[in-house]
Amino acid sequence: MKAHTLKQHVGSLSLAAGMAMTSFVAAEQLDVEKSELKFGFIKLTDCAPIVIAKEKGFFEDEGLQVDVVAQPNWKTLLDNVISGDLDGAHMLSGQPLAATIGFGTKAHIITAFTMDLNGNGITVSNNIWEQMQANDEKLDSDTPPHPITADSLKPIVEEKLEDGEKLQMGMVFPTSTHNYELRYWLAAAGINPGMYTKSDVGGRTDAQVELSVTPPPMMPATLESGNIQGYCVGEPWNQQAVSKGIGVPVTTNYDIWKNNPEKVFGVSKSWADENPQTYLAVTKALIRAGKWLDAADESGKLVNREEAARILSRSDYVGADYDVIKNSMTGYFYFQKTDKREMPEFNVFFKDHATYPWYSDGIWFLTQMRRWGQISEPKSKDWYYETAKSVYKPEVYLAAAKLLLEDGHVEKAEIPWDADGFKAPTKDFIDGVEYNGKEPIKYLNSHTIGNKDPEA
Amino acid sequence: MKLLKQLKYSLLKVIDLSGLTFLAPIVRLCYGEEPKVQLQKIGQWILVPIAGVCAFLFLWHITSGSIQTKSGTLPNPVETWQGYNAIDTQAEREGLKKTSYELVGEERDQMLADAEDRLAEVKVQVAETNAAVTAAKEAVDAQTKELIAPLDKEYKELKSQYKAASKARKAVLVTDADSLKAGNVAEYNAYYEKVEESVVKTAQEKEELSILKKKIDKIREIKSPEVAKALLEQTFAAEEAQYLSKQIELLSDRNRAVQVETATGMISTYNEEFLSLTGKAAYDKARSIAKAKERLSKMESSSYAQPATIWYQVKRSIFCVFTGFIIGTAIAVPIGILCGLNSTFMAAMTPFIAIFKPVSPIVWLPIALIIVSGLIPDPDNNPLMLFLWDLPLIGEYKINPAFIASAVTVALCSLWATLANTALGVASIDKDHMNVARVLKLGFFARLFKIVIPSALPLIFAGLRISLGVGWMVLIAAELLSSSEGIGKFVWDQFNNGASDSLAKMMVVVFLVGIIGLILDRIMIVFQRMVTFEGSVSV
Numbered sequence: 001m002k003a004h005t006l007k008q009h010v011g012s013l014s015l016a017a018g019m020a021m022t023s024f025v026a027a028e029q030l031d032v033e034k035s036e037l038k039f040g041f042i043k044l045t046d047c048a049p050i051v052i053a054k055e056k057g058f059f060e061d062e063g064l065q066v067d068v069v070a071q072p073n074w075k076t077l078l079d080n081v082i083s084g085d086l087d088g089a090h091m092l093s094g095q096p097l098a099a100t101i102g103f104g105t106k107a108h109i110i111t112a113f114t115m116d117l118n119g120n121g122i123t124v125s126n127n128i129w130e131q132m133q134a135n136d137e138k139l140d141s142d143t144p145p146h147p148i149t150a151d152s153l154k155p156i157v158e159e160k161l162e163d164g165e166k167l168q169m170g171m172v173f174p175t176s177t178h179n180y181e182l183r184y185w186l187a188a189a190g191i192n193p194g195m196y197t198k199s200d201v202g203g204r205t206d207a208q209v210e211l212s213v214t215p216p217p218m219m220p221a222t223l224e225s226g227n228i229q230g231y232c233v234g235e236p237w238n239q240q241a242v243s244k245g246i247g248v249p250v251t252t253n254y255d256i257w258k259n260n261p262e263k264v265f266g267v268s269k270s271w272a273d274e275n276p277q278t279y280l281a282v283t284k285a286l287i288r289a290g291k292w293l294d295a296a297d298e299s300g301k302l303v304n305r306e307e308a309a310r311i312l313s314r315s316d317y318v319g320a321d322y323d324v325i326k327n328s329m330t331g332y333f334y335f336q337k338t339d340k341r342e343m344p345e346f347n348v349f350f351k352d353h354a355t356y357p358w359y360s361d362g363i364w365f366l367t368q369m370r371r372w373g374q375i376s377e378p379k380s381k382d383w384y385y386e387t388a389k390s391v392y393k394p395e396v397y398l399a400a401a402k403l404l405l406e407d408g409h410v411e412k413a414e415i416p417w418d419a420d421g422f423k424a425p426t427k428d429f430i431d432g433v434e435y436n437g438k439e440p441i442k443y444l445n446s447h448t449i450g451n452k453d454p455e456a
Numbered sequence: 457m458k459l460l461k462q463l464k465y466s467l468l469k470v471i472d473l474s475g476l477t478f479l480a481p482i483v484r485l486c487y488g489e490e491p492k493v494q495l496q497k498i499g500q501w502i503l504v505p506i507a508g509v510c511a512f513l514f515l516w517h518i519t520s521g522s523i524q525t526k527s528g529t530l531p532n533p534v535e536t537w538q539g540y541n542a543i544d545t546q547a548e549r550e551g552l553k554k555t556s557y558e559l560v561g562e563e564r565d566q567m568l569a570d571a572e573d574r575l576a577e578v579k580v581q582v583a584e585t586n587a588a589v590t591a592a593k594e595a596v597d598a599q600t601k602e603l604i605a606p607l608d609k610e611y612k613e614l615k616s617q618y619k620a621a622s623k624a625r626k627a628v629l630v631t632d633a634d635s636l637k638a639g640n641v642a643e644y645n646a647y648y649e650k651v652e653e654s655v656v657k658t659a660q661e662k663e664e665l666s667i668l669k670k671k672i673d674k675i676r677e678i679k680s681p682e683v684a685k686a687l688l689e690q691t692f693a694a695e696e697a698q699y700l701s702k703q704i705e706l707l708s709d710r711n712r713a714v715q716v717e718t719a720t721g722m723i724s725t726y727n728e729e730f731l732s733l734t735g736k737a738a739y740d741k742a743r744s745i746a747k748a749k750e751r752l753s754k755m756e757s758s759s760y761a762q763p764a765t766i767w768y769q770v771k772r773s774i775f776c777v778f779t780g781f782i783i784g785t786a787i788a789v790p791i792g793i794l795c796g797l798n799s800t801f802m803a804a805m806t807p808f809i810a811i812f813k814p815v816s817p818i819v820w821l822p823i824a825l826i827i828v829s830g831l832i833p834d835p836d837n838n839p840l841m842l843f844l845w846d847l848p849l850i851g852e853y854k855i856n857p858a859f860i861a862s863a864v865t866v867a868l869c870s871l872w873a874t875l876a877n878t879a880l881g882v883a884s885i886d887k888d889h890m891n892v893a894r895v896l897k898l899g900f901f902a903r904l905f906k907i908v909i910p911s912a913l914p915l916i917f918a919g920l921r922i923s924l925g926v927g928w929m930v931l932i933a934a935e936l937l938s939s940s941e942g943i944g945k946f947v948w949d950q951f952n953n954g955a956s957d958s959l960a961k962m963m964v965v966v967f968l969v970g971i972i973g974l975i976l977d978r979i980m981i982v983f984q985r986m987v988t989f990e991g992s993v994s995v
Contacts, residue, residue: 043949070949076939083835084834130666319954322687
């Protein structure tokens with residue numbers, strides 16, 4: 001009994017010490033306009049920054065009480081952000097851009113935070129995989145060489161076309177990274193994934209492979225039922241296919257475009273205008289969450305990822321088995337049960353200035369929308385710049401980062417203070433085509449399949 | 457003695473009213489009334505159903521193991537019960553987190569100490585279970601390797617053998633082709649047959665190989681129960697550890713009272729500093745104090761952002777079904793009465809009833825959702841929404857457009873039974889009653905409330921009972937689509953999770969929905985019996 005009271009005393013002593021520390025933090029809190037918030041997410045591992053900011057108390061440090069609610073699909077999520085039912089959400093990079101330019105639902109959505117890089121995979125059914133192996137002997141191994149291109153898929157597509165059938169593949173949303181990546185991967189091998197036109201909003205005009213929308217968590221079930229023969233989706237739904245033995249991930253988007261931007265944290269412009277301090281506070285918490293997720297020891301081992309995987313496996317978050325989520329989160333990826341590879345950069349949440357909202361990332365998505373006809377008219381170079389600037393808000397990001405720097409939560413080198421918003425040109429694509437965000441039209445014209453525009 | 461007898465009759469009356477007639481023989485038996493007959497009845501209405509349930513559980517237990525899905529076997533009753541426990545534990549933990557956030561004083565210290573003690577224990581478990589998982593996985597891996605090794609060897613050998621054979625055949629055939637003499641049909645035919653034979657042979661070999669490969673894959677896919685068990689235990693421990701460390705945080709640094717105390721302390725320091733300042737510095741300090749005070753008042757009233765737990769979802773679903781049910785009744789009963797009173801009106805309504813009645817909730821919901829969210833574009837600033845959120849009791853269920861759309865869907869799908877029964881009830885009122893009304897020269901409303909409605913009530917309630925049953929079924933589907941917080945959303949989330957225990961959790965919902973539906977039905981039966989009287993129109 002006595003020991004117990006003693007322990008309590010010690011407990012309250014340490015509490016007092018804690019208070020002294022928190023009082024410092026409290027002094028730095030912003031005057032948020034709204035302290036009880038509701039954020040939406042889709043059950044994918046890359047919702048991690050939002051979940052971690054809540055569970056590790058980064059939101060609470062900013063004086064925010066945040067409720068994090070799973071959404072059934074991307075359309076509902078966007079509608080809920082627009083209607084104000086959600087204050088903000090985990091969004092596909094293309095979503096704020098498409099909403100702002102009015103492809104699909106029109107509403108001005110902005111983002112000041114890129115949630116992660118990479119993290120998607122393309123999975124095909126076992127049957128297609130066997131045929132791909134038959135077409136390319138190199139693939140007929142337990143550990144085939146990567147990256148795997150769609151070259152070995154092409155004969156299968158052509159054979160199907162001769163039988164009057166089209167290969168069916170799934171992606172998660174018309175303006176999702178997955179749609180563009182799957183199209184990129186197919187087109188790089190000379191397969192036409194179909195064009196969007198004014199009258200064809202399904203994007204199947206001239207298609208050799210037909211793509212259709214399926215919500216991420218439904219992908220494995222849809223593949224299993226035979227309605228589609230392959231899909232492009234975020235984690236854990238590729239690893240799920242491996243663990244259930246229903247499909248084989250052939251490539252990841254890390255191989256299609258190394259360190260490509262994936263999800264962003266989107267809010268409606270009107271919300272941000274009404275709650276500028278809250279937006280700043282939220283961005284601060286998210287940057288800290290990103291940093292926590294990418295924290296590594298000297299040997300480069302990601303130290304917090306197992307804990308993150310455990311949190312994400314809770315049924316009100318991603319909910320898949322811990323064992324499945326852990327694979328990609330801790331830097332491994334199973335291409336087959338026999339083919340486990342180390343992919344330390346499968347999910348990048350912070351390093352290499354990943355969380356900064358780069359204009360050049362936005363412009364890449366806009367070029368893809370134009371390439372596949374979602375933007376039906378040719379646009380000028382300035383239009384690309386203007387649109388990216390109206391959606392991506394590095395000024396908010398930098399303001400939040402500055403406050404974090406003052407609090408000592410980030411280091412100076414971790415934030416690109418003087419960036420002009422454009423990443424250096426890169427050739428890290430599966431087909432080696434160079435992308436320079438400053439020259440969107442030139443980039444558009446460098447592809448074989450897809451719309452081309454006159455350079456103004 | 458008389459009192460006892462009276463008790464018996466009132467008990468029997470209650471039993472009769474509530475429809476729990478299987479209890480009647482027990483009461484009668486207690487009073488020694490025809491024990492033989494009563495025992496027989498007890499056997500039939502209590503023991504037989506219990507035996508039925510047991511038989512069902514037994515059959516379920518033994519068959520579930522053989523129904524193999526890609527997500528594992530169908531959960532048996534034990535696993536379903538574990539699923540229930542997991543759901544309930546999660547709900548309980550969320551509740552405790554909220555309490556922890558709000559707890560103050562000694563109680564908080566006590567709870568903190570308990571949580572820390574428990575965490576120390578759990579941490580040991582975590583380490584143990586981690587080791588167990590690694591061991592189990594290694595054992596299974598070794599076993600799988602052993603099983604696969606000979607098959608794999610065979611596969612590789614056969615593969616290279618067939619590959620060589622097919623290559624050799626090809627080489628022979630190509631050389632043979634050199635000696636073909638143009639124009640010699642017989643020779644060409646013979647050659648063609650050889651090629652065809654070789655193609656068929658290659659296909660056969662391929663088939664053989666793929667069968668072997670499938671065998672290997674099948675071994676790889678076998679889910680070891682030991683590993684599953686170890687993983688389950690690991691998850692138990694790790695989740696508890698995680699919950700406890702969060703709870704400890706909420707009891708210490710992040711506790712509301714602690715934060716308020718800190719902020720209060722800060723304001724008083726500011727105040728002291730303020731008193732010695734002048735000029736701009738004084739203004740700044742005063743401003744900081746004002747802001748800090750504002751933040752303090754917000755903090756004092758803040759509540760822990762608690763995710764929806766299963767019990768909250770159940771309550772919200774029940775609330776939603778009744779909202780829809782009341783809307784439906786408010787439409788169905790008046791129209792039904794008019795239809796029953798006036799055959800011309802009935803004729804005018806028939807086409808609408810006939811067309812709308814079979815429409816599925818899946819069709820109504822998106823339409824309702826679009827219309828409702830169109831009417832309430834900005835729920836956060838909508839006066840009606842704000843009014844509803846501030847109401848006592850209802851407020852905590854946060855009525856939003858998705859909720860209203862679900863309720864409207866329930867109303868649209870469930871009102872038909874009430875409408876038809878009301879019309880029937882009103883139309884079949886004894887003509888004598890109406891004649892009496894005419895003789896007495898009762899006005900329309902007097903006739904309506906004194907004669908029409910009372911005599912149609914039993915049938916109206918029979919209709920309401922069906923409506924509520926239909927509404928409950930429809931609601932789950934509506935919630936699933938609208939993602940309005942409720943049981944339907946819970947099922948959908950579980951389906952989307954696709955974890956190893958998701959199926960078990962969905963099975964739990966089957967029983968949950970069934971039991972709640974049963975209770976709702978019982979409630980309606982009681983109402984129905986209460987309004988039924990001798991000589992009224994009966995079902």
